[in-house]
Amino acid sequence: MNSYFYKQQKCILCGSANIFNIKGYESNHLVKCKKCDLIFVSRIPTNEELLNYYNNYAQTEEVYFSEITKRRYLVLLDEFQSYRKTNRILDIGCGKGYFLEIAKENGWEVYGTDISFSNAKNGLRRGINIINSELKNEMFVDSFFDVITSFEVIEHINNPQKEIGLIKKYLRKGGLFYCTTPNINSLARFWLKNSYSVFVYPEHLSFYSRKTLKRLLLDNKFISKGIQTTGFSLARMKSSKIINNKDISGVSSIDERTRSLFEKNLFLRGFKNFLNGILNITGTGITIKGYFIKS
Template sequence: MNLQHVNCNLCGADDTKIITVQSNHNVVRCKKCSLVYVNPRPNTEHLIHLYETYHQRNGKREYTWANLMERNYREVSGFLAQVFPGKGKILDIGCGYGHFLEIMRILGWVVSGIDPSPNTVCAANKKNLNVIETSIEDVSLPEASFDAITAFYVLEHLPDPYSAVKKIHSLLKPGGVFVLRVPHTTPIVRLLSLFHIKNNLYDTPYHLYDFSPETITVLLKKAGFTTVQVKPGTPTLPVNFLEKIVSITSGNIARIFFAVSGGKFLFPGTSKTTIACKNLTE
């Protein structure tokens, strides 16, 4: 595997500390801005090959992804229906089999999606969804053309998330919203390390970044978003029973702490839903 050394995507510095090594890849923290990322990492050509079959790895099937994300999709679709009661136009980045787009189409939205996997794009278009086999970096779409853009567990995979988020900002209409969900793995890895429990929770080399609420907020504002809100999202539902119990329990605890603290405390380690708004005057 050909590896490449990269500077911090958030601040540009090249001064890091190794947090851990997982699957023979260094996971580092930037000493300047605290962004956590894989360095060195697979080169672009190898990453493209990895993501072409990402949805099918470990024997995962289409219904597995649908069940895993169903509650997240319902939560976000409900939010968007409230923000845009007159319906709208939406782009789902990394849309996979198109499950979220199906929900939004039923709600009356004009839907589009992009995904780098030819297999999932084929499956999505069999449902008459408008899905293109490409990446956010390479897609060619008119600026200011979407009311909402979503990305569920996508940003951590991208080689250059800052450039991707800048492009997403440009594709949104003034007043548009970007809703994303990313894992926050570092606190859990830190806890497990205290008990010397080996793990590959960073999911290297598929995941290139691990965003905290602080670093994701800085990234989005640097890309031009004026208002950013990070909050606990609805838990995912893994197939494995034990993983499902852990996900539901930790997710519910996170939501309780967030509510009791008046939206000030974000439980470490659980995945977060982030909502970023584009200024109406842009």
């Protein structure tokens, strides 16, 4: 077996060649840009690696889709309401299309993309328009969508400037791009270091902070409406890369059930809101949530 692999020679965000290996994270091929501070994977996955990984991932993934998740989707859709002009919404990397299913029930004309054939097939069977592909040029008419969403997808991309350029192309002027991504500055990462479950090659290739995510969008002439870092994950705080690789659905289920417990208890819900406020102020929440407007 050939152990040689290609490496990124420049920062995938700003293009600087001034990048260095991060001590203690060598096994995950992590490097950091001295100019813009982006942390990303230097190793470039082959198409074969990606296809093998995601085909296996789609076969083993089991998402715990709770009532709390549905309610959170409805809250998001309420936030999107003021951007509703063409009535079209796109979810990039939409998985089986659960978010789009809720959006469709609320009158949106929905579109999704996903590189898993089984996910696309599953969605189409339920009446969700999912294209089995990554986001590509000439996939849609320019300025076609009111809202484009990207839930935990941007970290899978090793050419983020191209991805955001396509999002800008397909989003109408004044439209909203909403994205979430793991926060590289989260408490979980500082606690687990190199064993943090988010570090999974070739699935995750770039890791953002509020600063680097904002730079990516501002580089592409978006206006930042707000960036939050909230949430904590008991499963991820306890888990290692071994657990992550072997039982992805287990981690998801634990977190969903924890959220359910907090939502049902008034005291715990208040504590959660207080904690989220602290995590947002300090920039150490487990997830970054970004709202960006096309100028």
